[in-house]
Amino acid sequence: MKKEVLVVLGSPNSPIGELSDISKNRLDYCRKIFTKGQLVLLTGGWGAHFNTSDKPHAFYGRAYLINKGLSEKDFLEFAMSENTVDDAVKIKAILSEPKNAKLIVITSDYHEDRVRLIFKEILKEYEISFVGVESSLDEKRLHELRKHEDKAINAIKRNGLYY
Numbered sequence: 001m002k003k004e005v006l007v008v009l010g011s012p013n014s015p016i017g018e019l020s021d022i023s024k025n026r027l028d029y030c031r032k033i034f035t036k037g038q039l040v041l042l043t044g045g046w047g048a049h050f051n052t053s054d055k056p057h058a059f060y061g062r063a064y065l066i067n068k069g070l071s072e073k074d075f076l077e078f079a080m081s082e083n084t085v086d087d088a089v090k091i092k093a094i095l096s097e098p099k100n101a102k103l104i105v106i107t108s109d110y111h112e113d114r115v116r117l118i119f120k121e122i123l124k125e126y127e128i129s130f131v132g133v134e135s136s137l138d139e140k141r142l143h144e145l146r147k148h149e150d151k152a153i154n155a156i157k158r159n160g161l162y163y
Contacts, residue, residue, distance in 0.1 A: 002102040002127065003039060005076065005095065006030050009087055009107045009115065010044020010057040017053045017060045021136050026106050027061055029133045031068045033104075038074070040065065041094065043087040045080035056080055084115060088122035089163050098125035106131045110145045114153050121161050 008030045011022040019027070030040060044050065044057030051057040058078035066072070079090035095101050103126050107115045112132030119128055135142055 003100055004037075004102050004104060005039045005041050006034060007041045007043065007091060007103050007105045008061060009084070009105065009111070010042070010050060010061070010081065011108070012050045013053060013057055013060050015052050017055060019060055019064060022108055023057075023061065024064070025133050025136055026108065027064050027068075029131065030106050031065060031070070034070065034074070039076050040070065040074055041076040041079060041091060043079040043081045043090065045078070045082060047082045084111075084118055085122070085161065085163050088119050092123055095126070098123075098127075101126060103128045104131065105129070106133060108133055108135050110135055110142060110149055114149050114156070117153060117156060118161060122163055 008026050011026065012020040013023060014020075034040065042058035042061045044061065046052070046056060056078055058080070062075055062078075077094055079087060079094060081087045081090045091103075095103075103123065105115060105119060105128060107130070109132035112130055116130050119130075137145070
């Protein structure tokens with residue numbers, strides 16, 4: 001039987017480690033569906049665009065989920081990634097046996113298409129399902145993020161995926 005791994009993709013936090021609403025939406029969904037026996041793999045190290053604090057983004061996510069009732073033993077090591085492609089590459093390094101793991105990748109609704117494109121290439125040996133958690137962002141910010149995602153997807157389709 002395959003072990004289910006809930007993969008929560010990183011997103012912004014403040015310079016003092018306060019999680020953004022995007023992060024909390026993803027983590028809250030993880031908590032909502034988590035059942036004993038599953039494992040949680042959090043992504044996110046550092047990057048100018050999402051975390052300039054002194055601890056990796058995944059550290060804050062783990063603390064948040066522990067505060068919501070998970071325990072230390074429910075977590076795999078952090079994927080200390082800098083972006084979405086790096087998420088997939090680092091996850092692959094952590095989960096070395098595709099036949100033993102079923103991934104449930106949790107991201108935001110506006111980000112899901114790009115995640116699906118990247119992960120189906122880099123993690124093609126894995127059984128994967130994707131969850132695009134509904135964003136609570138205002139329409140203006142959501143529009144900006146969707147434009148960014150469209151541009152990134154088009155660049156991957158045009159230039160290929162480099163990892």
